[in-house]
Amino acid sequence: MGAQPTFVIVGAGLAGAKAAESLRTEGFKGRILLFGEEPERPYERPALSKSFLQGLSERAKIYVHSRQWYADHDIELHTSTRVAAIDRPGRQVQLAGGERITYDKLLLATGASPRELPDAGSHSVYYLRRIEDCLQLRFAFTTARRVAIIGGGWIGLEVAAAARAANVEVVLLERGEVPLLRLLGRDTADVFARLHRAHGVDLRTGAHLRHIITNADGRATGVQLDDGxxxxxxxxxxxxxALPNISLAEEAGLLVDNGVKVDEHLRTSDPDIFAAGDVANAFHPMLGRHIRIEHWFNALSQPAVAARSMMGLEASYDEVPYFYSDQYQLGMEYSGHVGPGGYDQVIFRGDKDALEFVVFWLKDHKVLAGMNVNIWDVTEAIKDLVRSGLKVDGAKLADAAIPLPDVLADAAGNNGRH
Known part of the structure; x- marks a missing residue:
């Protein structure tokens, strides 16, 4: 690569910023260029639907690094700059203004964008992805009487909690039988439905949107459902x-399939191009298949592996998937990965009615995932159970008096691994 190689990172979010940081931490001495379309320097997004949306955290706290940090680490940060194309044969990226920059290695950290509704062009229809979206919505809460939220996923539920904290009436419209049903299963998903209804949310399930109603000024005044x-x-x-931002990779002829397809080293179908974060559909050694996860932990953790791989160092991404959510008085962490119908047993330990419990999803007596609700300092123990691949004693797993490490030690002692 020469004495002073150039590494280009496209996408100045959390993943892009952590990749630049990891390159310097690992001793990379070459040139690093970090391009982002937003005017903001890299920031973390979880607070946009949680504490920052509620005005409980300061803006300064959501940034990954201070502005000076980039200069101090000789990282060329270019905000409000769109990379328009990748020239793979020439190993160049072309900026929207026409400038071309040659790279030795390229990292795509382009993230994902909200899935938009076809008729939602009104200026009082909100999507939540960027700081500006959050600030506009937070201001709207100060004058709104009622908000209609379309979609009962994590974003929809967290926005509902923020709206209720601002004393705004909430109608939450969910197509399924209950929010989060496909991810959590009926018993666990019902916990969230009851939680929101207890806080005054008008939760309507089986609700299919026909169109958004607008007035003569183009302002949304409500929604029309299929039932009339x-x-x-x-x-x-x-x-x-959300949809992964794959257009740049796709136009460059990289392999894409529900994101940019990468191996466990986060390398794409081009050996000089890598991908990390929301856009990466990565092969996971523990799961034995590709998965794409749109959560903060991936954007935080994958870049270190991408950075080492870009430098020619050995690294593979095999972290247990993880995400968290805060809604009203409920805080939860989820570790592992299990698709709809991918489990044959659900085990609770603790008090579900008091919102202090852990729930596990198992198949063939092996823990695939676990979620702790208002019970803390157990995440690593849950991850250890998931990693182990051991058959566990369900009765002991359900017994809150038995520490989780002891459940794992018992499983290991019984030689439960196939």
């Missing part, structure tokens, strides 16, 4: 999932 009912609202928030 109308929901009046001062503003509408759409949270119906």
């Amino acid at each position: 009912s109308r929901v009046e609202a001062d503003l509408v928030v759409v949270g119906v999932g």
